Amino acid sequence: MRNPKFFEYGFRYFKNPLIIIFLLIFSIAFGTVGYMIIENFNFIEALYMTMNTISTVGFKEVRPLSDTGRIFTIIIIFSNIGIFFYGVTTIAGFIIEGEFKNFFKHYNVNKKIEKLENHVIVCGYGRNGKQVCLELIDDKIPFLVIENKEEVIEEIKENEKILFLEGDATEEDMLLDAGLKKAKAIITTLPEDPDNVYVALTSRELNPNITIISRASVETSESKLKRAGANNVIMPEKIGGAHMAALVTKPDITEFFAHLTGQGSDISITFEELSLSNISEGYKNKSIKDLDVRNRTGANIIGLRMSDGKYVINPPADTVINSDSKLILLGSEKQISDMRKLILEL
Numbered sequence: 001m002r003n004p005k006f007f008e009y010g011f012r013y014f015k016n017p018l019i020i021i022f023l024l025i026f027s028i029a030f031g032t033v034g035y036m037i038i039e040n041f042n043f044i045e046a047l048y049m050t051m052n053t054i055s056t057v058g059f060k061e062v063r064p065l066s067d068t069g070r071i072f073t074i075i076i077i078f079s080n081i082g083i084f085f086y087g088v089t090t091i092a093g094f095i096i097e098g099e100f101k102n103f104f105k106h107y108n109v110n111k112k113i114e115k116l117e118n119h120v121i122v123c124g125y126g127r128n129g130k131q132v133c134l135e136l137i138d139d140k141i142p143f144l145v146i147e148n149k150e151e152v153i154e155e156i157k158e159n160e161k162i163l164f165l166e167g168d169a170t171e172e173d174m175l176l177d178a179g180l181k182k183a184k185a186i187i188t189t190l191p192e193d194p195d196n197v198y199v200a201l202t203s204r205e206l207n208p209n210i211t212i213i214s215r216a217s218v219e220t221s222e223s224k225l226k227r228a229g230a231n232n233v234i235m236p237e238k239i240g241g242a243h244m245a246a247l248v249t250k251p252d253i254t255e256f257f258a259h260l261t262g263q264g265s266d267i268s269i270t271f272e273e274l275s276l277s278n279i280s281e282g283y284k285n286k287s288i289k290d291l292d293v294r295n296r297t298g299a300n301i302i303g304l305r306m307s308d309g310k311y312v313i314n315p316p317a318d319t320v321i322n323s324d325s326k327l328i329l330l331g332s333e334k335q336i337s338d339m340r341k342l343i344l345e346l
Contacts, residue, residue, distance in 0.1 A: 020087045027054060027083060031076050039069045054080045113163055113179065119143055121178045121186040123169035123199055125152050128215055128236055129189040137161050146178055170198050175206065185211040193221040197228045204229025272336045273305075274327040276343070283343045289317035297342055298335040303328030 031050030035041045041049060045062045052061075053076050065073065120136060120143040122129050129145065136143045144163040147153055156164050167174040169190060180186065180203060188199040196214045203212055214230040216222050222233045246254040283291065293299055304312040307324030321327070329336055 017090065020083070020090060023083050023086075024054075027076070027080055034072050034076075035069070038072055039063065039065060050076070053077060110165075113144055113165065113177075116142055116144065116163075116179050117182045118184045119179065119182070121146065121175070121180060121183050123186065123188040123196075124190045125156055125164075126189060126191060129187075132187050132189065133162060144178055146174060170195050170202075172202055172206070175199070175202060180210065181207050183207070183210055185213065187213045189215045191217075193217050193224075197221070197224050200225055200228040200230045269330065269332055270336070271302075272329045272331070274329055274336075274340065274344075276321060276323050276325050276327065278344055279321075279323050280343055283321075285320055285322055287318050287320050288315060291321075291343065293339060293342075297331070297338040299329050299331035299339045301327050302330045 028047070028050055031053065032043065032046045035046035035049050036043065039046075039049075041062060049062050053073055120141055122132050122136075122143055122145045125133070125145050125147045129147075133143065133145060144165060145156060146165050146167060146169040147156060148166065148168050153164070153166050156162050165174065165178055167177075169175065169188065175186075186199070186203050188196045188203075190196050190199065193216055196216065200212050200214050203210055211232075212230045213232045213234065214225045216225055216233050216235050217237075219235070219238075222235070225233045288301055288304075291301075293301055302314060304315040304319060304321070305326040305328065306312065307322065311328075312319065329339060331339070
């Protein structure tokens, strides 16, 4: 099946060469019809005379021209000199600026985007959006960025690990092109709160099951974003202020959590959530004590999300888990990986 994106991006990158081809075809048609009318040439004679004039090869005329025919020939020569120089500069720019290469690079990027599933869409590549992308790259989570500022697009192009679409994230078609219906989450970090509200509202309508995380600049926007369908609303300024205050009031605890989350530290300990939807039969309806996770893998169960959505912090050893639960783990990547292999059907 034909991919409409190929023709869309093809026209975008090959627009100027297509204009040259159109001008040449028009010039040939104009000259042919003109000679047929002015000199009463038949079609073959008129076409031959036109091509002879345009190419400036200097072959003999079909028949001696009238004064009107000579003036018409001069017009064709001068007009095609303009087309020639326009064509040379356009093609030179096309090659030197790498437009031909960019076309296939852009097309290949969009082919990768079409194959994305269970990915994250990041709307906006500002300060917050850029940090989100860095975290997603570190965690090896597939994602793509929607951005409409040309200077920011140029910055994104320098990072080959980032897939992106150039456009307005508030447009429904752009969200669909980003694979919204196949995505698992969308993070909207646009600078204007009304834009974030609109993205959240549209995303929830197009994909009722998607997780929506939105940035907010003012507190009054939080309730609006929640009503629009956002699962979580983050206020970076508020979080940053609270963090700075905590460095004064609870410096050791704050730095300890910074180490756990990998900020300014080489410690490989991390938090992880583990869904039990595909838990092995032998571990269904078992207690945390029966799992014996700490001794068998080194990981620690520090929290449990129950099937009703409630969280249990530091759950007791006799807490029974089931396939609707989620475990919140603390451990190294290897310990958590061993935990997955132990209780899940992989």
